[in-house]
Amino acid sequence: MVDWDDLRVFLAVARAESLSGAGRGLKLDAATVGRRIARLEAALGAQLFVKSPQGYALADAGARLLPHAEQAEQALAGAAEALGAAAGHFSGQLRIGAPDGCANYLLPQVCAALCDAHPGLEIQIVALPRVFNLSKREADMAIAVSPPAAGRLTVQKLTDYRLHLAASRAYLARHAAINSRADLAGHRVIGYIPDMIFDKELDYLGVTGAETVGLASNSVPVQLMALRAGAGLGIVHDFALPFAPELVRILPAEVSLTRAFWLIRHADDRRSDRLGRLAEALGQGIRREVARLEAYLVQEG
Structure with a gap:
């Protein structure tokens, strides 16, 4: 047996x-x-x-x-x-894979609220700068910055989010005023390591007008810390800026990007009412948190 x-x-x-x-x-x-x-x-x-x-x-x-x-x-x-379901709550383990920008600045708050509402739920956040393999069950569900083109998957758009060029006040104080795109020439750009960009939606270099990245990392939080340290200028998620009060947006009307988060699940999980309801709760939480943080930025601006 x-x-x-x-x-x-x-x-x-x-x-x-x-x-x-x-x-x-x-x-x-x-x-x-x-x-x-x-x-x-x-x-x-x-x-x-x-x-x-x-x-x-x-x-x-x-x-x-x-x-x-x-x-x-x-x-x-x-x-x-x-x-x-009979008890009216979620329980068990839920592993969520996400790019590290989402995993660092959105999921902790969203998942904390889910855990508070459902004490029997155990959530694991896997933050990796790459695409997750759901067929190998690396995660129960994954968040991505573009929808996959193949695979036995279900895909749901969660929300748009915005990104802008930013730098620290200290960095800007040491350099000439930036009043137009032409003034960006000669500045050190902080961003992704070019050959480690795992999704075309993360290729921001062109919008800065720069040809090279002077200080690069495959990690969004590392890039953000370099900006906070006054090392240069770079593209930043608007929802991350409230966590970095040293930074200010540069040319927000001229240099602006819109991207989206997508929730991806294995096709077989459509039969799971639990995962379906958790996916809906997660999506609602992410939409609310992006809206809250971006609204905070507008108020501060």
Whole structure:
């Protein structure tokens, strides 16, 4: 007889493609994960994985088992959802993947409100400057700056947000006044490392008129701290500016960008009422927080 807990370990290894990666998610050491896989293989009388220098790949038997294990996982999640819905609250774990600008300046407030409203909910925010792989269950849902072009995914636009050129008051005090785009020449630009831009929507260099980035990082908070330190000028999310009172916008009428956040979920999750309701609550929270922070900036201006 197959133990569900062993199937859970099987799914973790299939998604992480390594014992150590699966162990980190399960809070088990790699040796224990290996023993559990060996136990499941013995119970089924089949080899589930093939080990290679790249990690653990599904063998033929493992590939056949995968959809059944996922169905069992969804059935258990559905049972938990039904009990939670009856009680009128969310519970369990929710992992959200997001680009680090959203993860740093929007999600903490939004998720804090969700946790306050639903004490049984455990939220994990994964902030990474790249696209998330939902098919490997790196996250339950992900926020992106452009909709994916392929994959078995459901995509929902959350909200537009605005970005402007900004610099610290100290930096501007040390340099000649910037009254037009022509005055931007010769200033150090802070922005993304060009060959590490993972989405075309993050390529802001052209709008500054600069040809190179003088100080670069793949991290939005690092860029913001460099601006706060007076290292140059750069494009900043309007919703991040309230967290950096040293910064002021430059040529806001001439240098302005609008981008959007998109909520992405695995197509199979459409059957999950819990994830559907959580997605709606998350979307509402992000829209409110973007509006609140951008309104604060207008009031301060």
